[in-house]
Amino acid sequence: MNAKFQPVIVAFAAAVIGLGLTASANAVCPVCTVAVGTGVGLSRWLGVDDAVTGLWLGGLTVSMIIWTLHWMESRNIQFKGRGLITTIVYYLLLLAPLHFGDLLGHPRNAFHGVDKLLLGIGTGSLAFFAGAWWYERIKEKQGGHAIFPFQKVVMPVSPLLVLSVIFYFLMKRA
DSSP states (O other), X not given: OOGGGHHHHHHHHHHHHHHHTOSSOOOOOHHHHHHHHHHHHHHHHTTOOHHHXXXXXXXXXXXXXXXXXXXXXXXXXXXXXXXXXXXHHHHHHHHXXXXXXXXXXXXXXXXXXXXHHHHHHHHHHHHHHHHHHHHHHHHHHTXXXXXXTTHHHHHHHHHHHHHHHHHHHHHHHO
């Protein structure tokens, strides 16, 4: 393994483990998942930089993890390490095809030595999770109600939109 990728892999692994150790699963709505999935397809079709596409892949992956954990909870499927195992499986399902398809690790597809897809996936995962978590905290304080319509969609997707603009300009300059 290339030494310059080791800190990225350690940080990404820590993020995956952290997401998998969440105490409870809160559902992310289907509209949100469709919005993230649409963002992935649209960015690839438009030829957007892989770092930006990675943001949306990370967000979609977290959305699917949350959905799966909620589904398991609603069917009383309980087992030790459920969150961590589900998280690892989803990231393997995402990263294995990218790795074996030679889409990861190309020196020309790096930003300051970090693979753009991995950078985007890790950042997008954390941003989407933070937005979904923040929504749940706000909803708790509001007695289980959203403050505005579609808040459940807006809060997890907004960080991805903001980061997409930031990453677009960062990658354009690199």
